[in-house]
Amino acid sequence: MKFAVALAPRAEPARTMQWTSPLLAIVLTLMAGALLFALMGQDPVQGLKVFLWEPLATRRGWSELGLKATPLILCAVGLAVCFRANVWNIGAEGQLIAGAIAGGGVALLATRDSSRMIVPAIILAAACGGAVWAAITAWLRDRFNASEILVSLMLVYVAQLLLAWLVQGAWKDPEGFGFPQSKLFESAARMPIMLAGTRLNIGFALAFAAAGTLWLMLAKMAIGYQLKVAGLAPLAARYAGFSERRLLWFALLVSGALAGIAGGIEATGPVGQLTPTISPGYGFAAIIVAFVGRLHPVGIVFASFLMALFYIGGELAQSRLGLPSALTGVFQGLLLFFLLACDTLIMYRPVWRKPVRVMP
């Protein structure tokens, strides 16, 4: 028997599917999630309610959502710049950690008497840290034509080990009972809180500013146009005279700096010190966010909130229902899987056909 459904190429890509595909993927993810709860012996409705609804029921819940969305927005809008130009930076996680190291390093210099002016210095250092980390990838690609996919990914593990080495060595808190972590940052070196009584800090505003700036850049500015042309038609970019090398460096430095800022804010915001597990995989989740958001800053903001919800929902499912927190990763994976599946419908249409018996 052959499959009763086949895919036939469309004459033209379906425009409406561009945006309905992510929505369809979200719905399918929720359905698969419900099935997953049922298989684990939970009431699916109750499970989804804990996972998706309870985080939104309180003011604190919303602030936590914004807190988690912040690094995702920062990383994903930067990745969108890369992906639009066909620069496959998948090492935002490493750039985020490098930013956390650089920003955290400046924060560790703060004393009891330090002024608030150290905050911009921390953010600047974090941006530079992330940008330097991304620059390694850019240089290797530019100089030796090394695959940026492999290099940026492998640099993630280098960054993680560098951080682990620092917090177990030079930066280890002498009063930390031997735990691999730095001392707590002085209060002057902590990100200022935006909403009293919550953990939501100015990083949230910064993320929105970054999304807005990048929207402006991609939609209105010459560099955004060049990135788009280079991504869609490299030959046309050469014809127009856009420098591939310049665009490669630009895309990687911008996304590296933004991921670095995300790391610096995470370290000096909610975490408050450097630990080996500073990021629960924000840099990788941001890849999914960038694609679910259609590489568009506005779409990315919405997708970031959804992904943040998965993070918080996973924690709640663990504490309330006793389910493993790996559920967050499962939901993320499901979403990407369904998105990729739904995206085929942009270029193909399903065709129902009568089952055909294949003769032996």
Next chain:
Amino acid sequence: MTPRLALQGVTKRFGETIANDAISLEVMPGEIVAVLGENGAGKSTLMKVVYGVVRPDAGHIFIDGREVHIDSPARARALGVSMVFQHFVLFDSLTLAENVALGLPPEPLSTLSARLLELARRYDLDVDPAKRVHDLSVGERQRVEILRALMTSPRLLILDEPTSVLKPQAIDRLFDTLEQLAVDGVSVLFISHKLDEIRRVTHRCAVLRGGRLVATVDTRRQTEATLARLMIGADPPTIAAHDSPSGDVVLAVRGLDTTHAAERRQWLHGLGLDVCRGEIVGIAGVSGNGQAALMAVLSGEWLDVRGSICLFGSEVAHVSTPGRRALGLRYIPEERLGHGAVTELSLQENVVLTRDALRAGGLVNFRRSRLLAEILIERFGVKTTGPGAAAASLSGGNLQKFIVGREIEAQPRVLLVNQPTWGVDVGAAVAIRNELLALRKAGCAILIVSEDLDELFELSDRLFVMSKGRLSPGVRPGEISVQDIGRWMSGLWPQQVVPV
């Protein structure tokens, strides 16, 4: 006799426009039928319906008297229908043999290569099965497409402008092949704009205009003029007569050489060439002989080159494309999709590609680019829904008019054109050629690379032939025959020709 293919009332709409309006057509076994029409007349859509790429909204298709529903190219091939597309459908990173293997039942590559070579020899289509497609020129790619279609031993073969990249001698052989296929009972549907070819090789001709079948005529009883009138619905525009002034040398090329660059696909061997103000220089040759490299080097897309390119007295061999544009040099590439235009972007966005002023100061001036796109659509008669339409939505000829218009409107002082009218219908081709002649009259120096000899003979003041990265001596078109040019295309030109 039962027709091999019979269409009854085939209708296809794309949104507002009717691409095919109740078309009925029969093709008998062993018959060669031409489908003639201007760009946008609905020829390609009709062929795609037969090949299962596009589903008709209404109508019936019969093959050998049996009604069929062709819902995919695979189904079409199972029914014995094969097609050679105008835009190639090949995987760049695979070899030629692997590309052919993809459409066929599993078979060891070695035996497939052998069959391929056998077929290639029979039809004089010179190819190397082990070469990767990205190393092939446009002409070579088309040969692969034709071979691929022939590999399935089709009963109905559809060819969408198959001759546009072949040498005159190879066209003769292809036509011999088609006639042999017809004798063997294979039906052939042949799309072409070249009226002489249609008269030479086809038995009947179906003329489409605005999506309707306006006439089906016995080709051999028609003249080119009557066919053209049927197609356009009026007398074709005439070519403006041109006199040939000669002026100062504005583009001087000396010792152009790319043989040092190992990764280059096409090598240039110490080329020299002068182009004067108010002159059209034509370069003939089968594509894949270095024309692409020459254009890339002259336009500034490839900077890694030895030798000298002197533009208005300044050395530009290592100046990038925007720098050369600033000096008045403009370039119209051969490939419209993805090179001359970004298919996914709108016309107004595509205007920005080569208008550096619209990107000055870091911001894109979309208001002015929209205005400019509107002007280009109006002035060059581009058929489209408006400046917001994606370049991909235009037919090949209309997109070419837009790209040619974009470069001409910038008032170039030197213009490089690669295949100005490739895949463009007669009306649009005449319009483009007239624009080039007007530009020459205004003092522009024009260098045209083309495989259309008629076009080169019609436009050029001086003519060169390119073969294996070398340039023949220049001649005036009136002083050499088409047959001689055909011979020169194989590199067999005399060492000494009376200098022009």
